[in-house]
Amino acid sequence: xxxxxxxxxxxxxxxxxxxxxxxxxxxxxxxxxxxxxxxxxxxxxxxxxxxxxxxxxxxxxxxxxxxxxxxxxxxxxxxxxxxxxxxxxxxxxxxxxxxxxxxxxxxxxxxxxxxxxxxxxxxxxxxxxxxxxxxxxxxxxxxxxxxxxxxxxxxxxxxxxxxxxxxxxxxxxxxxxxxxxxxxxxxxxxxxxxxxxxxxxxxxxxxxxxxxxxxxxxxxxxxxxxxxxxxxxxxxxxxxxxxxxxxxxxxxxxxxxxxxxxxxxxxxxxxxxxxxxxxxxxxxxxxxxxxxxxxxxxxxxxxxxxxxxxxxxxxxxxxxxxxxxxxxxxxxxxxxxxxxxxxxxxxxxxxxxxxxxxxxx
Numbered sequence: 001x002x003x004x005x006x007x008x009x010x011x012x013x014x015x016x017x018x019x020x021x022x023x024x025x026x027x028x029x030x031x032x033x034x035x036x037x038x039x040x041x042x043x044x045x046x047x048x049x050x051x052x053x054x055x056x057x058x059x060x061x062x063x064x065x066x067x068x069x070x071x072x073x074x075x076x077x078x079x080x081x082x083x084x085x086x087x088x089x090x091x092x093x094x095x096x097x098x099x100x101x102x103x104x105x106x107x108x109x110x111x112x113x114x115x116x117x118x119x120x121x122x123x124x125x126x127x128x129x130x131x132x133x134x135x136x137x138x139x140x141x142x143x144x145x146x147x148x149x150x151x152x153x154x155x156x157x158x159x160x161x162x163x164x165x166x167x168x169x170x171x172x173x174x175x176x177x178x179x180x181x182x183x184x185x186x187x188x189x190x191x192x193x194x195x196x197x198x199x200x201x202x203x204x205x206x207x208x209x210x211x212x213x214x215x216x217x218x219x220x221x222x223x224x225x226x227x228x229x230x231x232x233x234x235x236x237x238x239x240x241x242x243x244x245x246x247x248x249x250x251x252x253x254x255x256x257x258x259x260x261x262x263x264x265x266x267x268x269x270x271x272x273x274x275x276x277x278x279x280x281x282x283x284x285x286x287x288x289x290x291x292x293x294x295x296x297x298x299x300x301x302x303x304x305x306x307x308x309x310x311x312x313x314x315x316x317x318x319x320x321x322x323x324x325x326x327x328x329x330x331x332x333x334x335x336x337x338x339x340x341x342x343x344x345x346x347x348x349x350x351x352x353x354x355x356x357x358x359x360x361x
Contacts (some may be wrong), residue, residue, distance in 0.1 A: 220247055
């Protein structure tokens with residue numbers, strides 16, 4: 001079996017790492033399975049791209065399509081044109097896409113039109129918010145996918161509602177957690193740990209990058225000032241996403257507790273999350289990692305495609321209002337963390353299940 005694996009952005013790299021390890025394990029057992037890794041180049045900042053290949057021991061990509069940024073249409077179109085040439089030059093039996101970025105949807109469409117089977121890892125998750133580009137990517141990808149691998153029973157149920165064949169839906173667990181499990185003994189403090197006087201539990205991790213939170217400069221400043229004020233005696237470590245950095249420009253922020261740092265590699269970032277007092281974010285994936293690490297997480301969005309992080313895990317959905325965050329964070333300070341557990345099959349073995357199932361197809 002020849003598999004082409006597609007990665008385009010930071011979350012993709014984290015998800016493909018354990019899948020590659022599972023394939024290589026089968027190869028070592030004499031199983032006839034090979035892979036070709038294609039990096040679309042959708043994220044090209046070194047801290048958001050190359051670093052993850054190095055840190056997670058992912059082989060250098062066989063091809064980099066070097067698409068880079070642009071509008072949604074420009075980027076998606078460029079990926080499709082480049083990936084079509086890639087498949088013509090390097091035919092395969094199966095294209096495996098992960099997550100919900102533009103690369104996921106674009107490469108799934110090209111593969112399907114090239115009469116190649118499509119596997120979607122992390123299929124079926126839904127936020128219900130069609131203003132999110134990721135939601136459109138999920139729906140389009142799942143509408144043409146052949147083999148669905150889901151992180152939860154809720155995701156599997158979503159696919160059934162859309163009319164997917166039950167025989168093609170496989171609840172296997174969460175590959176993001178595979179990577180976390182495999183690298184927990186390798187995480188390390190960032191270079192600024194001692195300089196900033198960080199210790200376990202004396203800081204909050206903040207990440208913001210979604211348009212609703214960062215695209216309007218004044219509302220972003222108001223949000224940052226509000227978060228800075230609620231920290232009390234805690235420091236706030238804020239790895240600034242390039243998108244957010246561009247919006248802020250050279251404005252003077254006058255933040256007392258917030259320390260702005262460059263985007264972090266996976267091993268440093270997971271160390272920060274694991275040892276933090278709490279996380280405030282608008283990322284979906286981070287709420288999965290905080291759930292397994294047992295770290296309280298406050299997600300600044302009106303919806304989540306990962307409801308199990310809220311119903312079972314440590315995540316609290318806040319909305320985009322600083323007033324809501326102040327109230328819910330205040331409740332947390334007063335009452336302590338809510339009871340939480342780890343969702344079913346988030347045990348670090350999802351990738352092995354995926355490859356076992358694909359070999360039976």
